[in-house]
Amino acid sequence: xxxxxLINKLLSQYKLWTLKLHNASMAIxxxxxxxxxxxxxxxxxxxxxIASLFVWIVMGIIGLFGVATGGFIIGxxxxxxGWLLSKLVNKxxxxxxxxxxxxxxxxxxxxxxxxxxxQTHISIRDTINKGSIIINFTNYVALKKEFDSILNDLDNFxxxxxxxxxxxxxxxxxxxxxxxxxxxHKIYAHK
Amino acid sequence: xxxxxxxxxxxxNATQSQYDEVIIKYSKTxxxxxxxxxxxxxxxxxxxxxxxxLEDKIKQSKSFSKGAMVAGGALLFLEFLG
Numbered sequence: 001x002x003x004x005x006l007i008n009k010l011l012s013q014y015k016l017w018t019l020k021l022h023n024a025s026m027a028i029x030x031x032x033x034x035x036x037x038x039x040x041x042x043x044x045x046x047x048x049x050i051a052s053l054f055v056w057i058v059m060g061i062i063g064l065f066g067v068a069t070g071g072f073i074i075g076x077x078x079x080x081x082g083w084l085l086s087k088l089v090n091k092x093x094x095x096x097x098x099x100x101x102x103x104x105x106x107x108x109x110x111x112x113x114x115x116x117x118x119q120t121h122i123s124i125r126d127t128i129n130k131g132s133i134i135i136n137f138t139n140y141v142a143l144k145k146e147f148d149s150i151l152n153d154l155d156n157f158x159x160x161x162x163x164x165x166x167x168x169x170x171x172x173x174x175x176x177x178x179x180x181x182x183x184x185h186k187i188y189a190h191k
Numbered sequence: 192x193x194x195x196x197x198x199x200x201x202x203x204n205a206t207q208s209q210y211d212e213v214i215i216k217y218s219k220t221x222x223x224x225x226x227x228x229x230x231x232x233x234x235x236x237x238x239x240x241x242x243x244x245l246e247d248k249i250k251q252s253k254s255f256s257k258g259a260m261v262a263g264g265a266l267l268f269l270e271f272l273g
Contacts, residue, residue, distance in 0.1 A: 026251065
């Protein structure tokens with residue numbers, strides 16, 4: 001009786017885990033493709049800040065030479081230059097979305113492996129839901145190997161070409177993926 | 192996600208809390224849909240487990256929808272600047 005209730009509990013946890021695996025995979029994909037737009041407001045405020053700072057600094061430097069400053073047209077021109085400069089800074093810090101066809105072959109391979117592994121577990125989940133209990137929690141060694149390979153790829157992933165925001169987020173997101181892999185071992189192999 | 196983006200874009204002069212309300216409602220529906228697809232009922236989950244899934248979904252939705260909120264008007268004055 002205890003064994004049956006334990007299996008049922010693990011099966012339920014496994015099905016729930018597949019959703020968490022999906023979220024963790026998607027976070028990696030979105031980070032590589034630089035899809036996050038949640039800092040849109042911060043981006044624009046930074047742009048205004050940089051442009052204003054640029055006006056102040058250049059006006060200040062011109063003022064040091066005793067030239068009259070404060071003209072409206074000069075101010076607008078300087079603000080425009082500062083605004084363009086800020087666009088460059090924004091691109092370095094926040095980046096722009098990357099199209100899948102423009103990413104490197106290694107990145108494409110990593111994303112397709114993540115999708116493949118996710119699909120494998122969705123298939124197992126579907127089989128569980130169909131009631132084919134006999135195949136539950138089998139093939140652990142092969143599934144573990146797939147996760148070991150992905151974790152290795154994530155560890156070795158060079159994020160230096162990504163915008164700063166995504167570069168620093170990569171490690172956090174990869175560690176979240178690892179947490180899900182650890183959960184997989186606990187559920188699937190009951191470790 | 193397209194539905195949410197369209198909905199947010201259609202909201203004119205909405206407040207931040209109104210945008211949040213739409214995002215939370217959308218995220219809840221999506222989580223319930225995903226649970227159903229996975230063969231799990233909400234009753235099988237603890238409140239913490241459900242909240243964790245919901246939190247992830249809200250984060251994902253917000254990550255994609257801020258741009259739509261800008262277009263929708265919440266941050267329109269900034270959008271004019273580029």
